[in-house]
Amino acid sequence: MVKSMQVDDTDRRILRHLQADPAQSMAALARSANVTEATASRRLERLRQRGILKGQQAVIDWRKLGWEVEVSLRVSLDKTHPHAFDEFSAAAREVPEVIEIQSFLGRVDMRLQVIARDMAHYQEVYRSRILTLPHISDIEALMHIAEIKRGETLPI
Amino acid sequence: MLTLDDTDRAILRALSQDATLSAGALGRQLGLSQPATWRRIKALTESGALAGRRLILDHAALGFGVTVFLGITLATKGRVSLEDFERAVSAIPEVQTVQHVLGHYDYRLRVVARDLPDFERVLRRRIMTLPGVGNVDANVLLSEDRRPGPL
Numbered sequence: 001m002v003k004s005m006q007v008d009d010t011d012r013r014i015l016r017h018l019q020a021d022p023a024q025s026m027a028a029l030a031r032s033a034n035v036t037e038a039t040a041s042r043r044l045e046r047l048r049q050r051g052i053l054k055g056q057q058a059v060i061d062w063r064k065l066g067w068e069v070e071v072s073l074r075v076s077l078d079k080t081h082p083h084a085f086d087e088f089s090a091a092a093r094e095v096p097e098v099i100e101i102q103s104f105l106g107r108v109d110m111r112l113q114v115i116a117r118d119m120a121h122y123q124e125v126y127r128s129r130i131l132t133l134p135h136i137s138d139i140e141a142l143m144h145i146a147e148i149k150r151g152e153t154l155p156i
Numbered sequence: 157m158l159t160l161d162d163t164d165r166a167i168l169r170a171l172s173q174d175a176t177l178s179a180g181a182l183g184r185q186l187g188l189s190q191p192a193t194w195r196r197i198k199a200l201t202e203s204g205a206l207a208g209r210r211l212i213l214d215h216a217a218l219g220f221g222v223t224v225f226l227g228i229t230l231a232t233k234g235r236v237s238l239e240d241f242e243r244a245v246s247a248i249p250e251v252q253t254v255q256h257v258l259g260h261y262d263y264r265l266r267v268v269a270r271d272l273p274d275f276e277r278v279l280r281r282r283i284m285t286l287p288g289v290g291n292v293d294a295n296v297l298l299s300e301d302r303r304p305g306p307l
Binding site for chain 1: 169219
């Protein structure tokens with residue numbers, strides 16, 4: 001935990017406020033974090049250089065773009081095959097409708113977040129692109145109804 | 157629903173990699189003027205397609221070594237108010253996302269913690285004590301790959 005010691009309270013405060021509104025100006029950030037603008041930009045630059053602040057990504061709301069169906073697929077793999085994880089992940093990366101791929105320690109091996117335009121489209125993606133992925137031993141689906149909390153902020 | 161053309165898709169693709177790109181810099185990449193790019197970003201934002209930004213942080217360097225996905229089944233469906241559960245679970249700082257799902261579980265949670273003992277503390281003191289919680293299934297995240305999606 002040497003690396004975490006390099007982040008002090010001021011860094012955390014600045015990141016906390018930036019996280020709440022990443023698009024805000026340096027002046028607004030400095031004001032809410034109670035530091036000067038020069039300090040805020042110097043601290044952020046240092047956090048960037050050290051790879052702690054890796055960047056900012058736009059969040060896309062797929063529903064607004066007409067992708068109405070979102071399903072979380074929990075996949076168990078056939079672990080008797082030595083390359084099951086790598087081959088499954090590589091093949092899943094080729095499916096455009098897969099927006100997240102996660103691997104786990106636990107009851108589930110992998111999770112795929114899949115989006116589709118409607119149920120008919122989902123069925124097509126599921127049958128022709130998901131079920132054909134290598135080394136699947138079991139799949140369980142969770143259909144998303146609503147996002148209750150989003151943003152994925154860290155309690156810094 | 158918003159209809160996108162190829163330029164809109166290119167803008168979404170670029171911003172989902174780096175949201176700090178200015179309209180000028182993005183326009184130069186796409187062969188578009190700064191005002192034209194700005195107008196498109198504004199339209200995408202107003203339609204809700206661009207739903208804000210996310211900081212990409214080194215979790216371990218900030219002291220968060222563990223991410224766990226929880227599948228929660230409510231114990232007393234019908235008797236517990238979903239609103240009460242949702243309000244209480246959303247207020248837990250370590251809970252990053254909450255999704256209401258249909259299937260084997262009722263809710264899916266993404267939780268961060270400093271380490272496994274810290275996760276156990278969050279689970280016992282904050283999650284298990286939520287109103288209406290029945291079964292909780294935990295899976296520790298090993299790796300994650302966010303894809304650009306069908307743009």
